[in-house]
Amino acid sequence: MKKMNKLISIMVSLLAILFFAISCDDMNDIQKEYAEKGEQVYLGKVDSLQSFPGFERTKIVWYIGSDPKIEQTIIYWNMRKDSVVKDFVRTTSGIQKDSIVIENLPEGSMSFEFRNINSKGQTSLYSSLTATMWGKDFAEGLNAREIESRNFDYEQSRYELNLSLTSKGDSVVYSQIVYTDSKGTERTIRIERETNKIELSDFTDGMEFRFRTVFFPPQGIDTVYNEYAVYKAPTAVFEKGTKLSLLGNIQSNYFQRDGKYLYEWNKGGDLIIYALQEDGSFAYTEKYEGIVPRNVYRDFFFYDDDKFIAISTDHKVTMHKITNGKLVSVGNVLGTGFNMSKFLPAKGFFYSVGDYTLKTWFAKNDATWASSNGLTVATNFRYDPCVLFNFKYLIGIDAKGYLHSIPISTTGRLGNEDAIGSGWNRFVKIVSVGEKLLGLDNNGDFYEFDFDATNSYWVLDK
Template structure:
């Protein structure tokens, strides 16, 4: 009974003490003035820029708002924007803050008035960029293909999507009078023709870009491309061989010889004389080669043959007086043209696709071969031949007698294509012979055209 009485006494004391504290707290709040908040900034957004940012927000309809204060740099910098209530209701406002370093900046904003009333803060973090740093991350539209003839230069441009942010591109070049010309290229323009370009001069292209979440537009650095100069060295052609039996023959060149599979099935070897101005017969290789429809030189001392009936491919080793069969390694390849460079085998098929395989010197496919890889399309426009050149690429004449060159990198990828020149002669075949072009005409004559390795920027004139 005593315990119960003691418990009640303690509980009553605690209750009276708690009630006393609560009354004190209540009186404290009653003595405080009522806190009045202004309407808060709504929908605050930030947009990146070059050493600047853009802030956008909405005001509510609170007529007591007189100014908006923006703080940044740990509130060491601020900006006051007067608010004019010219129209009722919610309205949008914005400001660009400049002179910022490349960094992420925290912005705090609130509304105030002359009575000392304030709104709650709204905050946003936005990145500002240095111009040269950000420009280094951008790229102009690319020139993906260049073609030229005696008067015109044409080039194709890379396509543009909305996510690229390209507004337009700008092209600069010098015309034949030496006057700088500037052209605006809209995004829907995919190719351009210049009829007044100065041969050998640069053309430059840049793009105006508005990156995502940016308020700034930025010009990229100029991408510079060199226009071709006219190279007439190939006009100094020389006849190096005349053949009465050229029709129905196959031809293949090695570093030191021209091999002709004549209509009789013989494999006849020719070498240049000491003066270097005539091919002379240096031998006939053993065997009957009449069954083959194609022969491809495969560096360093191999030849690949394609059987005319079965379309099977075989690897051979070159000997001075014979081709030694190594093995048959592909079957029923009814492809149109075959060529080889950089220890890679290329072929084209009827739909114009160019395919790539890797084959070792013993006629074995190197993984991931023999799974074919399509490296390009559109090669069905060449009616007579497609030939490899050194280890740089492949070339051919189109139906209008223009020479096209396709640069191929060490991985077997076509990096660019160029319309390299034009001939007034009709050639049925062109082969690479130690960097020069060995060309066969309709009369069975073989002509050697000097062809220096500056193929990337020369327009070759065959006349």
């Protein structure tokens, strides 16, 4: 047994010696292989990369150390499918700055890799950075100036434009307008960021102009332009309106319902209904005598569904409907203290006008308020008379008789204002019924217009 154990011990020792000898041979082979190849030499790598965005391009700046063996820098992008070689010309023995502008790049962000090389096949390790390129989407997303109001003067062939204010950090350099005057000469006007009002001379009705804003965003290398917006002056319409056989009364209040009916609330508190006919005339339909007494209510108008809004003489807001010829209250008093001078019905809300301030009020059909009310949407609102045309545009007449149009949103917000007519101070009231606009003069005569609130300039004083 002892001899067997000794034999096993000797065999294990021999195997260990054999394994060690083989391992030493392998190690010698590896060392020999690397000795034959020689030590790998790397060039100095690109350092301190910075990028500066441009329009569909980028400028990249970097630094190269004192390694004298560097001859070129290769820049890769698009997963190394695209590349460019930049020769490196050393001008100093120390650290040296270099740069490149890479053109025709897609908008967005992209990774770039840099590697120094020389004619001996030596290379550096890779350096990388992510660069940003601007494009059309970026330009359109900048805070461009807007044209807030357009006042066309037909007689003077002049278009007065009011621009939105610039703000700190908006990168606006200037704005630009291009138009062709009545003589066929193209004019380009540069509007500095400090200028908020501009006048286009020799500009006749129906002509167009283009408007855009020019930016120079920080840390960039390019001026950026947003797309031109095209504006057209309204076309002059010389129409006095069609006189209706319907007799009006300047002491009555008039409002529409559903674009089909004209309601008259007269001085006696009667509510008289006229239906709009296909030929544009109005036919008497119904009368509710004394249903809305004037000694109780100072304003009354159709609101929504089958509901009406009333403003009492003690400035309370209430909702009503007409049932079996009687005015029936819906719910409780909506609000108090409504001492504003004027109210304009819209879809699902109404405006109040007081001290030249325009506010929105949203009432539900169960005579309760919506969550947001009393929001000021305009100040210095100086139009009288005024009306909401087809629930899309506020139409108003100023002190000089010019007619103005302001688009509204479903939340009552106002868009950009346009002057769309002159000589409208011949009317003391204006009323909208569907696509018709009615003007009531001091004689109690109604004149009807197939109205367009955007493309026509209504000249009544020629």
